[in-house]
Amino acid sequence: MDIYINDVLANITLDTEKTLGQVLSGIEQWLSSTGTRMSQIKVNEKLVSGATLEAAFNQDIATIKSLKLSVCSYGELALEAYAVLKETCNLYESSAFEERESITKVWMESAAARFLLADIPDMYHLASQTFSGSGLLQGLLPQNLMSIIEERMRELIEPAGEIAASEEAVRTIAQRMEQLPLDMQTGKDRSAAETIQLFSGITEKLLRLFSLLTIMKDGSLTTLTIGERSAETFLDEFNAALSELAAAYENKDTVLVGDLAEYELAPRIIAFYTALRSIMQNSSS
Secondary structure (H helix, E strand, C coil): CEEEECCEECCCCCCCCCEHHHHHHHHHHHHHHCCEEEEEEEECCEECCHHHHHHHHCCEHHHCCEEEEEEEEHHHHHHHHHHHHHHHHHHHHHCCHHHHHHHHHHHHCCHHHHHHHHHCHHHHHHHHHHHHCHHHHHCCCHHHHHHHHHHHHHHHHCHHHHHHHCHHHHHHHHHHHHHHHHHHHCCCHHHHHHHHHHHHHHHHHHHHHHHHHHHHCCCHHHHCEECCEEHHHHHHHHHHHHHHHHHHHHCCCHHHHHHHHHHHHHHHHHHHHHHHHHHHHHHHC
16 A cells, blocks of 8 residues: 655555554554644545545555545644634524524534544534534623634734733733732632633633644644743643642632632743743744
């Protein structure tokens, strides 16, 4: 079996693989480490679509003369998936109620939806909730989803701009985290809840940008040092502190919430943001 990647014959030696699915699984693992993904599969010059993919996976490789794969960067595929979702949102919102179910079905069966489910599941679930109507209970309307899509697209297209634009929000939320114990002690529950929500939002954004930069730089950011710790150790400790804060906040343990917010999480989010900004500045120079 000859294997081509973007029309170039690849030097790939098969070992114990017996089916197409086993071959594709190994190639996909290798591609993921390079920040790329498969976008199209042709077996014996025939395109394998979503409807025939499962059957093709079980095909004996002895029956395959040529396997041709088209690959794209993660960013290209993500942008394409977001563009399809954005178009679906526009169509869904402008359509009559009785047409919306079929619009949702077409999107759910699309390659764009499958990519989001596999690689960006939070966006897939937000879209599913919006199109099913269950998002209404959480105030999630198509126009809200559109705003989220546009933000995610900006993160892909211009991560440096998104990092720079986040500085004021990061510093503001760090200050609010330092004030969180006082808000809880003085009965300002609404302000405290808003602070937790804003902190969660900006933290998720920074983590997305870090993950995206790691993919773009072929994993080289794993050697990054943040606050005198390796990126892996820093993120493990950061996530542990976040989990501890969530539990303490739920249990109304104001003392522990205050200590975590002021001494653990506020300085860590500043350190994390500073590291991301430094990465972009070093890249541009």
